[in-house]
Amino acid sequence: MNLGLATTYIIGGLMLLSILAYNYSLFNSTVETTSSVITQSKLDNIVSILQNDLNRIGYDRGNSDAFVMAEDSAFIFRGNIFDNDGSDDFDLVEWAVTSELDTTTTNPNDIVLIRTWNQTPSIPANEIEFRYSVRDFEVNYYDIDGNVSAQLDDIVQVEVEVLVESNEPYLTKKDGTELYYRSYWKRRIVANNLIY
């Protein structure tokens, strides 16, 4: 075979391999970046609503107790979520994570976090349900001194931990392990309306 032709094939082959490897690497990087931005946005959506809710715990509740139920995976509270929303009295809000797997995503770790909001608690049919997919959701409750609170009346601080993963894996390893981008938020909020 012509030496020049063989050399051309070798160099051309190396170039082609290099371009393919580079293309694969760019593709993975793009998928990872897109996954991470979508995951952060997903977490941000949950956190925005959660923070608004937590700061409204007990607001405009009259003589009623602020908390109806407080567990590590769920809580129900009274509070006026939005001012001037046409509802005179408090709303009833529940945040609860279920063990139900979220089938709307391909991530097998995703479970369903449900926010149930009722502006008119006397009419249960008016409940509005929002569903989010999360990896983990935990709630802890503390009294004014920072001790873990067992009594609903003593709760002043609420600590919430939310962990979300990307809906799709950003990388699948050779052994089949799928890697998901994770984003995390944990904050202890002092509910203003419970201090005084």
Place this chain on the structure above:
Amino acid sequence: MNDYSDVLYLTAAMVIYSFLTINTSRSFLSTSETVIRSDVEYRTIIRAQDVIEQVKLVQRADENMLNPNHIDYMFAGYPVTDRETYGYNDEYTDTFIIDASSEYIDEGDPLVRRYKITVNVINEEVDPSTEVDLIFIKSFER
């Protein structure tokens, strides 16, 4: 002679191609770093907010907790290093260096006493480290 010029052309093409790939990779690396840093900054801000939440709890009767010269000063032991584990199986760790101080704002108002709380949190999980400063004004009505 023609063969040599081909080699030179090929070398030039490979050099240009290498520059392009290196620059594109650098750009992608920079994007990934930005995404990771934004996540770390997010958590750093939360820690600073947590300190301010604790200041919000201080009642009028406990005003001395914000007086740097008093024995009850709440930031006497600062800065503190705090390691936080998180994740479904607590598989991740973040280390924060939290500093906070309080300063009395003398407004000459006999009815209100105000304190400026400055919180500084550093997260060294990324290089360069992420730093957040938050300022909060706490007021007590006399």
